[in-house]
Amino acid sequence: MPLQDFTTSQPLTLGVELELQLVSTHDFDLAPQAQDLLRVLANHSGGWDVKPEITRSMIEIGTSIQRQHGTLLAELHDLRDQLARGARKLNIGIAGGGTHAYQHWSQQQIFPGERFHYISELYGYLAKQFTVFGQHVHVGCEDGDRALWLLHMLSRYVPHFIALSASSPYVQGVDTGFDSARLNSVFAFPLSGRAPFCLGWDEFGRYFDKMASTGVVQSMKDFYWDIRPKPEFGTIELRVCDTPLTVDKAAALACYLQCICRYLREQKPFEPAEDDYLVYTFNRFQACRFGLDGEIVDPKTKERHRLRDDILRTLARVDEHALDLQALDASNLIRESLFAGNDALWMRQQHDAGKPLSAVVEGAAQRWMKLGG
Amino acid sequence: MPTAASAALPDAAAPLWTLEGLRAADPVLGIALLMLIALLLAEALHRAWRVPRICGHMLTGAIAGPVMLRLLDRLDLDPWKPLIDLAIGALLFELGTRIRPRWLIDNPWLALSSLLQALLCGALVAGLLMWLGAPGLTAAVAGVVALSTSPVIALAATHEARSRGQVTERLLLLTAVNGVIAVLGLKVLRVAMAADPSFPGEELMQAVISALRVISGSFLLGLAFGFALDRLSPLLRGTPAMPVLQIALVIIASMLAAQWTLSPLLALLVAGMTARARMAHGLTVEPHLGSAGAVLSVLLFISLGLLFTVEGFLTLWPLVLAIVLARLAGTGLAIGALARLSGLDLRQALALTLALQPMSSLAVLLAADTFGWTSQLPGAHTPTVQALLLAITLMQVTGPVWTQLSLRHVARECN
Numbered sequence: 001m002p003l004q005d006f007t008t009s010q011p012l013t014l015g016v017e018l019e020l021q022l023v024s025t026h027d028f029d030l031a032p033q034a035q036d037l038l039r040v041l042a043n044h045s046g047g048w049d050v051k052p053e054i055t056r057s058m059i060e061i062g063t064s065i066q067r068q069h070g071t072l073l074a075e076l077h078d079l080r081d082q083l084a085r086g087a088r089k090l091n092i093g094i095a096g097g098g099t100h101a102y103q104h105w106s107q108q109q110i111f112p113g114e115r116f117h118y119i120s121e122l123y124g125y126l127a128k129q130f131t132v133f134g135q136h137v138h139v140g141c142e143d144g145d146r147a148l149w150l151l152h153m154l155s156r157y158v159p160h161f162i163a164l165s166a167s168s169p170y171v172q173g174v175d176t177g178f179d180s181a182r183l184n185s186v187f188a189f190p191l192s193g194r195a196p197f198c199l200g201w202d203e204f205g206r207y208f209d210k211m212a213s214t215g216v217v218q219s220m221k222d223f224y225w226d227i228r229p230k231p232e233f234g235t236i237e238l239r240v241c242d243t244p245l246t247v248d249k250a251a252a253l254a255c256y257l258q259c260i261c262r263y264l265r266e267q268k269p270f271e272p273a274e275d276d277y278l279v280y281t282f283n284r285f286q287a288c289r290f291g292l293d294g295e296i297v298d299p300k301t302k303e304r305h306r307l308r309d310d311i312l313r314t315l316a317r318v319d320e321h322a323l324d325l326q327a328l329d330a331s332n333l334i335r336e337s338l339f340a341g342n343d344a345l346w347m348r349q350q351h352d353a354g355k356p357l358s359a360v361v362e363g364a365a366q367r368w369m370k371l372g373g
Numbered sequence: 374m375p376t377a378a379s380a381a382l383p384d385a386a387a388p389l390w391t392l393e394g395l396r397a398a399d400p401v402l403g404i405a406l407l408m409l410i411a412l413l414l415a416e417a418l419h420r421a422w423r424v425p426r427i428c429g430h431m432l433t434g435a436i437a438g439p440v441m442l443r444l445l446d447r448l449d450l451d452p453w454k455p456l457i458d459l460a461i462g463a464l465l466f467e468l469g470t471r472i473r474p475r476w477l478i479d480n481p482w483l484a485l486s487s488l489l490q491a492l493l494c495g496a497l498v499a500g501l502l503m504w505l506g507a508p509g510l511t512a513a514v515a516g517v518v519a520l521s522t523s524p525v526i527a528l529a530a531t532h533e534a535r536s537r538g539q540v541t542e543r544l545l546l547l548t549a550v551n552g553v554i555a556v557l558g559l560k561v562l563r564v565a566m567a568a569d570p571s572f573p574g575e576e577l578m579q580a581v582i583s584a585l586r587v588i589s590g591s592f593l594l595g596l597a598f599g600f601a602l603d604r605l606s607p608l609l610r611g612t613p614a615m616p617v618l619q620i621a622l623v624i625i626a627s628m629l630a631a632q633w634t635l636s637p638l639l640a641l642l643v644a645g646m647t648a649r650a651r652m653a654h655g656l657t658v659e660p661h662l663g664s665a666g667a668v669l670s671v672l673l674f675i676s677l678g679l680l681f682t683v684e685g686f687l688t689l690w691p692l693v694l695a696i697v698l699a700r701l702a703g704t705g706l707a708i709g710a711l712a713r714l715s716g717l718d719l720r721q722a723l724a725l726t727l728a729l730q731p732m733s734s735l736a737v738l739l740a741a742d743t744f745g746w747t748s749q750l751p752g753a754h755t756p757t758v759q760a761l762l763l764a765i766t767l768m769q770v771t772g773p774v775w776t777q778l779s780l781r782h783v784a785r786e787c788n
Contacts, residue, residue, distance in 0.1 A: 024537070024542075025473055025476075026471060026473065026542075031537060031538070032537060032538060032786075033538060033539055036538075036539045036716065036721075039716070039718060040716050086716075088479040088480070089479060089480045089483075089715075089716045090480075090539060090716050091473060091476040091479065091480070091542055107788055109788060355654070356654045356655075358654045359653070359654040362653075362654070
């Protein structure tokens with residue numbers, strides 16, 4: 001199947017997808033009840049969407065096309081409230097977080113569906129290990145060339161989003177030492193990593209045709225890149241974020257991306273180059289491992305900076321765009337979280353205070369469902 | 374109730390490997406041998422036909438009991454009753470910790486379907502028995518006993534199936550709720566019996582006071598033990614002694630409930646719920662409260678098998694069939710009618726209906742001093758009570774099969 005044409009979208013429009021954990025209210029382990037929740041939510045109101053994910057303890061929600069922080073946040077609050085009501089009806093909890101702290105991958109069940117079974121057949125146990133939870137942010141672009149240009153311009157900022165959203169320190173009951181251990185599960189997939197350095201849609205089309213002719217891929221869905229073009233939506237999709245513990249943080253991250261995109265498009269502070277990727281995996285590792293305390297290398301100047309400082313400087317640069325996009329609340333929340341720490345830190349603080357991991361998951365579910373304040 | 378077994382005296386001089394020798398053997402040795410046979414038979418049946426192991430345990434009891442080999446009479450079990458009560462108590466306490474009563478508030482349709490299930494089951498069983506000629510109050514007693522699901526089978530079967538999902542959660546909650554309704558219903562009937570001059574026994578006021586004492590006393594006892602576990606646990610946290618503490622408290626609670634003629638079922642469920650509410654993540658409850666509890670559970674299911682009866686089946690089968698079918702219809706109608714509103718699809722409603730079928734006499738058995746509890750129902754209509762016992766036998770021995778069929782094949786909640 002050839003690569004489809006890139007659909008035109010209004011630039012800088014946003015769409016947010018969140019993969020969410022369904023947990024039992026008894027032991028706070030993952031609960032295989034996605035079908036039940038989807039049925040209860042079948043007649044939900046609002047323009048958002050809810051659908052299944054690879055295993056039966058996950059669901060994915062997607063917002064409608066949004067332009068501003070205020071309306072995006074209002075929609076996320078609405079869907080959060082409706083999901084929480086549905087979950088309470090079924091006696092389950094819904095939580096954010098990039099991994100479940102102590103679920104066992106072998107106990108996960110593949111959601112019944114053609115594509116999920118195809119993935120399960122192809123990837124074997126990796127499919128069940130892919131019970132990880134991410135936030136994807138779509139940004140609208142007018143054409144494929146502009147989309148690919150923006151995609152490669154954004155590669156420099158990928159560590160920002162990893163560190164800010166990191167909420168997966170625990171895997172299989174153990175502190176991994178990483179702030180975002182989720183991305184280690186994604187690395188295991190053969191088509192993960194970064195997109196090839198193509199700056200034109202035609203050139204990208206030729207790359208896709210070559211890959212398709214090898215039989216390795218059938219559609220864009222088979223690429224698990226950190227940022228990938230989504231031609232049918234007319235967007236690029238940032239896929240490196242862990243699902244945050246609150247929808248407010250999810251909205252803020254999406255709008256921080258929107259502000260950076262506007263800054264890059266309007267001010268063109270640099271041009272993308274293949275050599276930008278020389279430090280890409282190092283920076284990415286630093287963000288996953290050390291979060292906001294990680295050190296990254298600027299691909300242009302080769303200077304080292306703490307991620308926290310780099311984000312602070314970026315926030316200062318994009319402030320005027322945040323003002324124009326009415327996203328100041330979002331950038332303020334991002335700024336505050338630089339000092340308060342990311343969600344991984346919050347989870348570790350809870351556990352270090354003596355709470356068992358089940359209590360940490362319960363706390364995460366309460367935060368996502370906004371129970372008890 | 375006299376049986377052929379108790380009438381025939383065993384020959385103490387017979388060698389141990391003969392049937393006569395086994396009948397005369399030390400009861401402790403007898404029970405230990407039975408446990409060994411139960412384990413082997415259960416495993417063989419499970420491997421050959423995937424029969425739930427609990428069925429094998431009960432079948433061993435049934436084969437050894439008055440129905441077949443007469444190795445033990447049901448009244449011989451009376452000295453073991455405290456241990457068996459403890460096994461039941463451990464499972465009830467675990468059930469109490471396992472459920473979240475707040476769900477009934479979060480989902481009022483579930484609360485309604487739970488009430489409707491109990492009411493419809495009780496009313497249909499009682500109504501049908503009366504239509505078949507049973508006297509009103511005895512039919513009502515049968516209806517109340519029949520409205521409950523066996524908590525021990527529900528919990529043990531979900532342990533064995535290792536199921537997780539909506540039907541499993543509802544099965545456990547509804548089992549606890551209808552068990553409580555049965556206890557309360559029996560107290561109401563006691564009062565009704567006392568108000569009826571044709572029934573001999575206690576006076577009305579005495580019955581009312583007794584009912585209120587039992588209900589409030591059981592509730593308070595449960596609360597006290599939930600609090601006690603919360604207070605004592607920090608002293609042992611991090612040590613392997615937690616299941617021992619839980620079992621010790623369950624023994625004390627069971628004994629006190631029996632001593633004060635309270636309802637152990639109500640007390641232990643409340644103790645479990647209180648402990649969970651107070652301790653939240655600090656409370657770790659192993660299945661059957663650990664390995665000691667698991668041994669007692671095998672003993673429990675053998676004992677349930679020993680209590681089986683087939684006496685009078687040939688004449689009473691219409692009544693037995695009426696009880697079984699009325700329960701099935703009542704449960705199916707109540708669960709099915711409110712399925713969509715409470716968040717279930719029809720397949721899950723069918724699964725839940727099947728899973729709720731295992732019957733139990735625990736609501737009365739636990740409060741009785743002896744396994745011959747039917748004798749404690751003054752003026753009860755004997756054929757109806759015997760039909761009830763037959764129905765319990767049938768739906769206990771096949772109960773785990775219904776639950777497994779439901780969870781594994783209909784609801785598909787087993788991994």
